[in-house]
Amino acid sequence: MFEGYTATELGSIFALQGFAGLILFSVFLLMALGLAIIFGQMGVINMAHGEFMILGAYVTYLCSQVIGNYAPALFGVYFFIAMILAFFASASLGAVVEWTLIRHLYKRPLDTLLATWGLSLILQQVYRSVFGAREVGVNLPQWMLGAYRVTDLIEIPINGLFVMCLTVLITIAVGILMFRSRWGQQVRAVMQNRVMAGAVGINTARVDQMTFAIGCGVAGVAGSAFTMIGSTGPTAGQLYIVDTFLVVVFGGAGSLLGTVASAFTIAQAQSTMEFFLSGSMAKVLTLLTVVGILMLRPQGLFQIKVRR
Template sequence: MFSDYTATELGSIFAMQGFAGLILFAVFLLMALGLAIIFGQMGVINMAHGEFMILGAYMTYLTSNLFAEYLPGLFDAYFFVAIVVAFLASAALGAFVEWAMIRRLYHRPLDTLLATWGLSLLMQQSYRSIFGAREVGVRIPDWMAGSFPVTDIVELPINGLIVMIIAISVTFGVYLLMFKSSWGRRVRAVVQNRPMAGAVGINTVKVDRMTFALGCGIAGIAGSAFTMIGSTGPSAGQQYIVDTFLVVVFGGAASLLGTVASAFSISQAQSTMEFFLGGSMAKVLTLMTVVIILMVRPQGLFTLKVRK
């Protein structure tokens, strides 16, 4: 596999795939953050998480078109507005879904899996009816085009760098929210001991709804970032849902550090192996490796101690 390349060529290949893996890491991280919050606290298996990501992507697409048509002078700033719109739209829909469906299915994980899978199919068909079956793309602002030369061979795309900055910023924001705010303390109290949290006056119903909305909103931000590196279609979210669950389980549910470490490990492994072995084989080997590690450490890379 490596014998056909010189040492210099291998170094360049690993560097290029490493940077490509960082962009994939950013998308995995944003997707997994939202899913880890939902699954870690509520135990809900949200199979429609990818569709919430695509909702954020479509909101970015609409915002791009609106700015191009009505505010062309401010087009270079549309992406920052689109991130906010994507978050609010996905979070609002997430809050509605929790109120209308999810709250009736707590402590029934298989039922939530089937219900959210049906929701994902419904959302995909809605996207086809509204936006059409063909994939759409957004026009990148001029300042996000091009790349930074790292070496004579390796270049870092500016839009990929922006996606990584977004992922790091959102991760830091989630850390502050979960560990440095009163709302985060309420969330962690519910995770550790729901009956006791309710007994001391914490509105667990409101915490659940806001948590589900936050997780879906972060998925919307992931969709907004996704438009910078790929085109958007009704079923594009399904390409990432399996990898996202893999990241969450491998890192350890409810562990922020585990989510970051898992997303980085899986994205780098897939990106490097795809170059030498192809996409399908890379996914198979990555999955086999994760399964073997989980057989030895079923709780994942990191765990959260809770009171029983």
């Protein structure tokens, strides 16, 4: 396995694969954050999560086109505008979906799964009709292109670095929102004991709606960040939905720290193995290990101890 490589080369390989793993980690974590709110806190299976993400990606694409054509002066910072728009687009769609669909199904989790799968099919076809079946990419502003040379062998692309920083910021924001804000306190109260939360004056229906909308909004931001390192197609969301669910379940539903840890483990394992095996085998082995561990330890890595 290691023959024919010198020590420095091996070091660089691990550093590069480690960095590729970090980017994959950012992608996983960004996708899983929204789901950790929706699935981890509310227990709602949102199979259309990937499509909410893709909505954010398409909003970013539209922004890059519009600003590139009509306001080139802003092009350097269009990305931040796009992210805010992506958040609100996905969050408002999420609120509508919660109001029309999800709120009727809170007591039938398996049916929610099927209904949101139907929603994801419809959204995919909408994207295909509006944006075409081909994948689209955004134009990156000048400062995001290029790579940062660490040594002769190690080069780090700047857009990857930017996405990683963004991931850290969004994770911290979600953490503060969930564990330091009044809204987060209400969400956790409703999820732990709905009746009691209602009795102390929390409007549980409204909290549900907000939680779902914010979870979808975070997915939109994730999609927006996603466009910087890859292209967007109508079915791109579906490709990642299983990985995302595994990340959340593996981390332990309801635990933000667990989601971060499991995204890191899965991403690093996969990208390190990718160098030595084919890409598909690396993925198969990683997912099999995760499924195997989940069979032995169904509660995931971190479990929040709640008396039910």
